[in-house]
Amino acid sequence: DQQVKQNSPSLSVQEGRISILNCDYTNSMFDYFLWYKKYPAEGPTFLISISSIKDKNEDGRFTVFLNKSAKHLSLHIVPSQPGDSAVYFCAASGNNAGNMLTFGGGTRLMVKP
Amino acid sequence: DSGVTQTPKHLITATGQRVTLRCSPRSGDLSVYWYQQSLDQGLQFLIQYYNGEERAKGNILERFSAQQFPDLHSELNLSSLELGDSALYFCASSVRHNYGYTFGSGTRLTVV
Numbered sequence: 628d629q630q631v632k633q634n635s636p637s638l639s640v641q642e643g644r645i646s647i648l649n650c651d652y653t654n655s656m657f658d659y660f661l662w663y664k665k666y667p668a669e670g671p672t673f674l675i676s677i678s679s680i681k682d683k684n685e686d687g688r689f690t691v692f693l694n695k696s697a698k699h700l701s702l703h704i705v706p707s708q709p710g711d712s713a714v715y716f717c718a719a720s721g722n723n724a725g726n727m728l729t730f731g732g733g734t735r736l737m738v739k740p
Numbered sequence: 741d742s743g744v745t746q747t748p749k750h751l752i753t754a755t756g757q758r759v760t761l762r763c764s765p766r767s768g769d770l771s772v773y774w775y776q777q778s779l780d781q782g783l784q785f786l787i788q789y790y791n792g793e794e795r796a797k798g799n800i801l802e803r804f805s806a807q808q809f810p811d812l813h814s815e816l817n818l819s820s821l822e823l824g825d826s827a828l829y830f831c832a833s834s835v836r837h838n839y840g841y842t843f844g845s846g847t848r849l850t851v852v
Contacts, residue, residue, distance in 0.1 A: 629782075631782075633782075661840065668845070669845050669846075670742060670744070670830055670832075670843030670844050670845045670846050671783070671830070671841075671843045672843070673840045673841070673842070676840065716782065718783075727773065727785055727788055727796045727798070728773075728785070730775075730782045730783040730784075730785075731782055732781060732782035733781075733782055
């Protein structure tokens with residue numbers, strides 16, 4: 628039972644355009660959401676996060692939107708750059724012991740020059 | 741360098757064997773998490789330790805075990821290995837109530 632889903636395994640975008648990566652979750656107990664970026668041969672690195680008390684968080688070119696009623700979050704990258712090409716994982720955390728994160732399956736973003 | 745060190749980076753072993761993966765967390769982090777990533781799949785949570793004690797358990801097989809030592813480094817032991825255990829194994833660490841993990845670069849295990 629996948630509690631966090633990223634339904635698009637891949638996304639291709641032209642440099643300078645907006646990239647939108649989507650993530651859906653099923654567990655209503657999740658109250659904190661994160662996006663991680665992963666390059667080949669490296670571990671995931673933290674990108675941006677959002678608490679359930681907010682619906683938007685912005686950090687430079689990256690903005691995360693949270694729609695609690697739809698149990699949906701999205702990551703917007705504007706403008707997209709070739710260096711953004713990577714696999715993006717969304718993750719969620721709830722009021723569970725250990726602060727464990729549940730990850731989605733990832734979306735491979737390719738930004739074409 | 742994320743500050744989380746995993747060794748070895750690559751490991752090739754035969755079915756039925758046993759291996760140990762090692763993780764040194766970032767300085768000051770008390771929690772260590774182990775995740776498995778198979779064939780471009782998502783990250784599957786295996787187990788977490790906090791300051792030497794098991795804190796949470798995920799989809800970890802009985803053939804797998806882990807521990808965290810007094811110096812806070814952790815080891816993941818995989819035994820009676822099967823072909824399907826081939827995967828990337830990531831370790832991450834965090835301060836107790838910090839929701840952000842710092843990941844190591846992973847150990848790629850290949851079982852032949």
